Amino acid sequence: MPTGEAGRLAELTDLQALQAPLEPTLTAVAQLAASICRTPIALVNLIGEHLQHLKGQIGLDMVVMDRDIAFCPYVICGRELMQVPDTRTDPRFHTDPLVAGDLGIRFYAGVPIISSRGHALGTVAVMDRRPRRLSPPQQAALSALSTCVSALIEQRHYSRQAEQVTRRLQQMDDLKQLFLRNVNHELRTPLTSIRSYLHLIHDEDGLDPATQHRFLEVIERNSDRLLEKLDELLLLASLSAQxxxxxxxxxDLVTVAESAVNEAQTKAWHKHHSLTVCAPDPVPAWIDATRLHHALVHLLDNAIKFTPDGGRITVTVSADPVPSVAIHDTGIGIPDDQAERVFDDFYRTPQAETQAIGGIGVGLSIVKKIIDLHGGTVSLTYTPDEGTCVYVRLPAPLAQAAPDFPQ
Structure with missing residues (x-):
C-alpha cells in the first residue's frame, strides 16, 4: 500500500475516475505508448481499493483485475518508473498469473500517474512477451504520457463540474421565469377580483344589503388568499436567510399531526377525500410544534390538491426507530426524476402546470427547510397505481428532553 492511501482513494472518488467507462482518449494514449515503446501491450490503469481499472488498453482483453495481480500496484508505491526486464528472474513476479499464465508476460515498464494533489492514481504501462529494456527516450515518453493522463482525468472532472453548474444555472433561470409567471398569476388574480368588486360596490347605486355582503365576502376571501401568498414568500425568505x-x-408528535389533519379536514371534505390518522400512544419529540404543524399542513394541502376527488389520505405517526410522520395519498404521483427537484424553491411539476393546479412552488421548499431546522429529513416515493408517500423523519429526542406524557 502506498503512503496516504486514504487520501489517494478519496481523490479517485472526487474525480469520479473509476466510474467512467473505457475512454477513447485513454485508449489512444495506450496506442501511443505501445507505438513509442514498440510493445504489443500497453494500458492506462487506475488502481482502486480492491481492483485495477484498465481505462485504456491495447493487447489485453480485460476491463478490471484484482489489485493483488502483477506490477502496477508496485509502481504507485515507488512513485517512479519501474522496469522489469525479465519477469521470470524477478522473485516478486515469476509466479504471477500474468507471467506464469497464458499471457506469458516477460517484460514490464510502468510510470505512475501523479495528480496535482500529489497522489499516484494509477499507471501508464507497457508489456511484452520477451525480455527487454526501454531506451532513455522511450522512458521519457512514457513519463510524459502519464503527465498527460493526469491532466486529462482532472480536465474531464472539471468539465463535468462546469456542465453541472451550467445545467443548474439554466434550471435556476427556468425556475425564475416560472416563478415570475406564477406569482404574476397568483397575485394578480385576487387583486383583479378585489378591484372589480370594489368598482361594483362604488359604481352601482342601490345595491341591496345581501348583494353588498356577498361582494364583501368575495373581497375578503381574495384578500386572505393574497395575504397567504405573501406570508409564504416572506416565510421562505426568512427560512432561506436562517x-x-x-x-x-x-x-407530542401525534398531537401536532392530529392538529394539522384537523386543519386540513375542510379542504379534504370539499374533494370527498377520506383523511385519517394512524398513531400509537404519544410519540415524544423535540420540535418547534408551530413550525412543524405548518410543514405538515403544507404536505396535507399538497396531498389533497394532487389527489383526484374521492381519494384516500392516511397520516401515520411512528416512534420506531425515530419519531416520524408518513403521509400517503392515492394521487397522481411524482415521477422519480422529479422527486428531488420538488423541494427546490419555486419548482412546480409539469403535472401541476398542465392541470392548472394553483400554487407558486414554495410549499415543499418551506417544508424541507423547516424539517432541516429540526435536523430531520423529508423524502418522497411514488408507486404507480398506489400513490405518493412523503416521509418526515426527526431525530430521536434526548432522554432528558423527552416529555413525560400521561399513558
Missing part, C-alpha cells in the same frame, strides 16, 4: 424564529421543546 433568520426565522425557531424554538424547539418537548412535544
Amino acid at each position: 433568520s426565522v424564529a425557531f424554538a424547539p421543546q418537548s412535544a
Whole structure:
C-alpha cells in the first residue's frame, strides 16, 4: 500500500475516475505508448481499493483485475518508473498469473500517474512477451504520457463540474421565469377580483344589503388568499436567510399531526377525500410544534390538491426507530426524476402546470427547510397505481428532553 492511501482513494472518488467507462482518449494514449515503446501491450490503469481499472488498453482483453495481480500496484508505491526486464528472474513476479499464465508476460515498464494533489492514481504501462529494456527516450515518453493522463482525468472532472453548474444555472433561470409567471398569476388574480368588486360596490347605486355582503365576502376571501401568498414568500425568505424564529421543546408528535389533519379536514371534505390518522400512544419529540404543524399542513394541502376527488389520505405517526410522520395519498404521483427537484424553491411539476393546479412552488421548499431546522429529513416515493408517500423523519429526542406524557 502506498503512503496516504486514504487520501489517494478519496481523490479517485472526487474525480469520479473509476466510474467512467473505457475512454477513447485513454485508449489512444495506450496506442501511443505501445507505438513509442514498440510493445504489443500497453494500458492506462487506475488502481482502486480492491481492483485495477484498465481505462485504456491495447493487447489485453480485460476491463478490471484484482489489485493483488502483477506490477502496477508496485509502481504507485515507488512513485517512479519501474522496469522489469525479465519477469521470470524477478522473485516478486515469476509466479504471477500474468507471467506464469497464458499471457506469458516477460517484460514490464510502468510510470505512475501523479495528480496535482500529489497522489499516484494509477499507471501508464507497457508489456511484452520477451525480455527487454526501454531506451532513455522511450522512458521519457512514457513519463510524459502519464503527465498527460493526469491532466486529462482532472480536465474531464472539471468539465463535468462546469456542465453541472451550467445545467443548474439554466434550471435556476427556468425556475425564475416560472416563478415570475406564477406569482404574476397568483397575485394578480385576487387583486383583479378585489378591484372589480370594489368598482361594483362604488359604481352601482342601490345595491341591496345581501348583494353588498356577498361582494364583501368575495373581497375578503381574495384578500386572505393574497395575504397567504405573501406570508409564504416572506416565510421562505426568512427560512432561506436562517433568520426565522425557531424554538424547539418537548412535544407530542401525534398531537401536532392530529392538529394539522384537523386543519386540513375542510379542504379534504370539499374533494370527498377520506383523511385519517394512524398513531400509537404519544410519540415524544423535540420540535418547534408551530413550525412543524405548518410543514405538515403544507404536505396535507399538497396531498389533497394532487389527489383526484374521492381519494384516500392516511397520516401515520411512528416512534420506531425515530419519531416520524408518513403521509400517503392515492394521487397522481411524482415521477422519480422529479422527486428531488420538488423541494427546490419555486419548482412546480409539469403535472401541476398542465392541470392548472394553483400554487407558486414554495410549499415543499418551506417544508424541507423547516424539517432541516429540526435536523430531520423529508423524502418522497411514488408507486404507480398506489400513490405518493412523503416521509418526515426527526431525530430521536434526548432522554432528558423527552416529555413525560400521561399513558
